[in-house]
Amino acid sequence: MKVTVTVNDGEVAAEVADRTLLVHFLRDVAGLTATNVGCDTSSCGACTVLLDGRSVKSCTVLAAQADGRAVTTVEGLNDGSGELHPVQRAFRAEHGLQCGFCTPGMVMASVSLLAENAAPTEDEVRTALEGNLCRCTGYHNIVRAVLAAASEGQRQ
């Protein structure tokens, strides 16, 4: 079927098989490979993107379900200025990553959280990231990064 998705402010249209998953549409059709396929079973969250502004696991959404809607990937957080998004800056400053595989999903889940709750507690951050697995950091620095991004956002 013909699928047209607004991806990071640009329109991506393609004829794809009905069973095409959104994550494959983003990686193979749109050529945006920051979004990773991790577990492929909606457990790990590495494929998290925003669909109409809210976090979803793109391995469990059909491209057809995103037809006519807006998707933001981690590439789209950078508004073209070359500046990192505040959440990305906080992940770097707080050393919220090691191997980096989970990071695009962690960042997008964090952006979605902060859009819903601009000043989360540490507990709320941990709960909100339940659907994102990291095998390197032990999560402490990721949680610190989200809290730092939140307090940076509060100051602005």
Add this chain to the structure above:
Amino acid sequence: MIPAPFTYQRASSVDEAIDLAAEAGEDAKFLAGGHSLMPLMKLRLAVPDTLVDIGRIGELSYVSERDGHVAIGALATHDEIARSGVLAATVPLLADAAGRIGDPQVRHCGTIGGSLAHADPAADLPAVMLALDATLVARGPSGTREIAAGDFFLGLFETVLAPGELLTEIRIPRPASAGWSFQKFSKRGIDWAIVGVAVQGGNVGLVNMGSTPLRATATERELAAGSGPGDAAVHAAEGTSPSDDLNAPRAYREHLARVLVRRALQEAASRA
């Protein structure tokens, strides 16, 4: 992993969804949020010929107060239910349970109707529906019918819905007794409950204690006869048939049911 090939069709109204499903025949499935169906399709445990996407039917997404009950459109997401002011004020058990399903990404997609029609006994909302004495409304080619939650679940992933019949609304009577609690035990936050318990007044629903969600009838009988939480909870596993699997042996689930029912009844009593 990707699903086996299928034909995707999108419905923009309930009538169109029912027509599309009727045309596609027995191997059609309705697709709502897809967070139960898509994982099964990837594993080839479900291989529908046709998916009828109902996800954009605006008329099925609402939470509204009616005479003596709350009506919830089948497409209301777990996240919308968890954040609903109406539900927080009238049926906090449902709002609380919905807010603890899976993780935020799952709650942004998953719907109450999808969860109930999928009928996984390890899912939280089916047992919550039993505790709330909900009525489920389904529409099919031959019309609309109302089904008591207690009559809806037939077995593992099996309900009374006929092929092509669509769950459209969930009606929850205003609880007569205010005390409520939802308890679940799982190894990680995002996991299915090994056992879960939903209590509303003297109603006790059990998650994952058999091939369907169950009422803890022996416990309910004890409560009705005047027993306190501790004495009634001893009977929580009577009449259940939980599975033995890699998460827990049967005896452990029975133990968990007794412990969680006691905690749930105590918490409900503290809120009554």
